[in-house]
Amino acid sequence: MRQLYHFWLSPFSRKVRLVLAEKKLEFELKAEPVWERRDAFLSLNPAGEVPVLEEEDGTVLCDSAVICEYLDEVYTETPLLGSNAKERAEIRRLVAWFDGKFNREVTDHLLGEKLMKRFFGTGTPDTKILRAGRTNAAYHLEYIGWLFERRNWLAGDHLTMADVAAAAQISVIDYMGDINWSKHPRAKDWYMRIKSRPAMRDVLADRQASFPPSPHYADLDFE
Template identity: 50%
Template sequence: MRQLYHYWICPFSRKIRISLREKALDFKLVLENPWKRRHEFLVVNPAGSVPVLEEEDGLIVIGTYAITEYLEENHNKPDFLGQDAISRAEVRRLTEWFDIKFNKEVTQLIITEKVIKRFSKSGDTDAATIRCATQNIKHHLQYIEYLTDRRNWLAGDNFSYADISAAAHISCVDFFGDVAWDKFPAARDWYSRIKSRPSMQIILKDKIAGLVAADHYGDLDF
């Protein structure tokens, strides 16, 4: 069966898990703790990072960029990029927004402080960095409000990789209760719509050894 090497609180892994389920592609999860740099895994992916997708025919696709484009080229029902050049450019612009900008300003900071430092015993949590990240989230929620005020989904009429990427990142941060939802009702409505999808529901039910989710994390009404 198709296998996805992933880590629980990794936005890029979550993005591929959501995409595979939305496309009704069966897969088995293989847990990989990237900070352990397991030798057998480094042979597969010298970068040591997840996600890595292994297809039944043995094809190995490495990294969020390669996997999402591979899925669109080979399993594109439903399609998450759109059909015309304008839609595809807009979906990819916003995917990059969340995978690069949001990741740098928010997700990576929170995950480093609250997950990696803890499990890899590589230092104490830095409260100032967490404060900075939770401040940064607000600008992104504001931008989500701006977009959803004008569109059905982030990139336009249809659910796309823009929504999947944004939700994957936000869910990793929301796990720790670090999102100020009460100030951003329209962003909350958009996220609630995504939470209600079966592809997301299953992720929100993950039990992660050593970590406890915030109270509202799995609730549709939050």
């Protein structure tokens, strides 16, 4: 069986998990403590980063963008990257937005300060960085709401990689309880829609005893 090396709150690991689930591809999760820099894992990905997907034939793929494009090209049922060049351009623009801009301005601030500092032993959370992350999150949620008012999904009429990339980031922030959904009703409507998909079930079941989720994390109808 194919194996996905992941970290449970890595949005990029979650993105690959969601693509695999949407395409109904079986896989085994292998939690990878990247801070330990294990030799066996570094032999798979010298960058020492998750996600890493090892296919059944031994093919090893690194980086969520590479993995997701590979999966969409090889397993063509349930296409997530559009059917023509114009659609693909918009989908890739939004994937870059969430993988890059959102992750840099929101997830790195909140996840980095709240959790990763603990694992890497690099100090206590900086309240200024946390405040900046929450402020930035509000801007991004407004943009999600703006897109969803004009489209059936974020990039157009159908669920695409753009929705998957956004859901991966949002689910991490929501796990930590850093979203005031009452202030972002249109973004909430979109998230409720994708949250109800079967592909999200395993992600919403994620739990860490030392870092529990927000009370509404797994609820499909939430405040």
